[in-house]
Amino acid sequence: MKAIKLLALLGLASTLMASAAGAKEWKAIRFGMDASYAPFESVDPSGKIVGFEVDYANALCERMKVTCTFQNQDWDGIIPALLAGKFDVIFSSMNITDERKKKVMFSDMYYATPIVFAGQSANKSDDVSPAALKGKTIGTQSSTIHANFLEAFYKDSNIKLYPTQDEPNLDLASGRIDYVVGDGLVEADFFEKKGNGCCRVISEIKRVPGIHGPGVGAAMRPEDTDLRDMFNKAIAEVDADGTYKKIEAKYFKQDIRGKQLTN
Template sequence: MRIMGLAAVAAIALAAVSGAEAKDWTKVRMGTEGAYPPFNFTTADGTLTGFDVEIGNALCDELKLECTWVTQDWDGIIPGLIAGKYDTIIASMSITPERMEKIAFSAKYYNTPPAIAIRKGSELASATAEGLKGVRLGAQGSTTHSQFAEEVLSGSDVALYPTSEEYKLDLENGRVDAVVDDVMVLDQWVSSDQGSCCKILGTMEPVEAIHGKGAGIGVRKGNEELAAMFTKGISALRQNGKYKEINDKYFKFDVYGSE
């Protein structure tokens, strides 16, 4: 799950589309990043997929909504929502107090902890602040994980990257000693041929003030009725087995977290 800086949002908010647009929702534009596997990514043939996308599509089917997808770079994803480029964000976005000042959210649709990955053969032995002290640590910028690295793992030499793919490359090539991200993102990577260089060192306890209460579906202020629709839809998918079907396609355990 991730968080972004909100400096750019303040300026855009002045020119934003009004959130007070109560309506009978039948068509919804869904915003995502498309570069955060296994949650959202684009395949070689240009197909947008991933856990976020499949859950979003299942929710649209459940709620009988006609949905279309829009991709947006992570740093601009909240400004894009506020400016009316799309109606929702479903992109592994953590529900945090800072973000809730700008947009509204559904209930969570998953909640997983951060983890540390290292190269195989590394002498690092502990996924703790003390164990990572002095270590060159990579993270994707403008995320909960970069904030966690800078605030909780401040004894590390933190290097920030525009995308997760770039920090993975630098870990593989030895330009950083370790990286921090969502455990599921790192687990999928190290289990693949592309991540065969590396392994999970361990998970870390989330900090609610940083990581929030899970990933939710973001909407513009004033569209809380749309968020409530998705909250009901998430509950329905949990009950009818569709959530488990999608979950098991991507993960080895239930990523929803505690009920």
């Protein structure tokens, strides 16, 4: 019996892997990302998370003089995981919305991209009004601004929610669904990868203030105000010294900084 107890204790000790979260000087920051959102963040063949937001985060970390690590976390669980202390920052194209502000605290906005409707290339109609899409199947990632947007305005359409944005894209390409709502640059990236011109961006969606918010920010636990201040300072610095432009140019042809859309 003693041995069993010992075994159980041993199990407890080795599995808990106690690592104290938040030694409050912030020498190391852990980033949580849903790495299924190329070109912003995705997993490369070596298993590493790569993309615009990884490069950008590294630039910020250099400014903040901290070491940074990146963790993959599914979108549905990303806010609970942040609150549970599994990492310190959500840096994953999370749009700043009032609904999310109830749970987390955001840094300043660091990019804003167009939100679009995409459909099959064979679909020649550019009308994406709720009336035109009545009875059509529209897919997007769950727990996103896109899901909230569809649920608010497209009540007569069949809305399908997926764990990641890659999945509705695959289903759009295969014709399982008729439309996808998502980030314009993410959609463009997917269509390029898919090749054969399966799909096209149909039209841009105007941001609805109460649903979409102004753009993307880093999300943190509400009590970590010192961390937010560090981020805001670093964001401004990386803007000022031209690093942002350099990273942006590596991934995009267009400007995504979106300063004009401040809160």
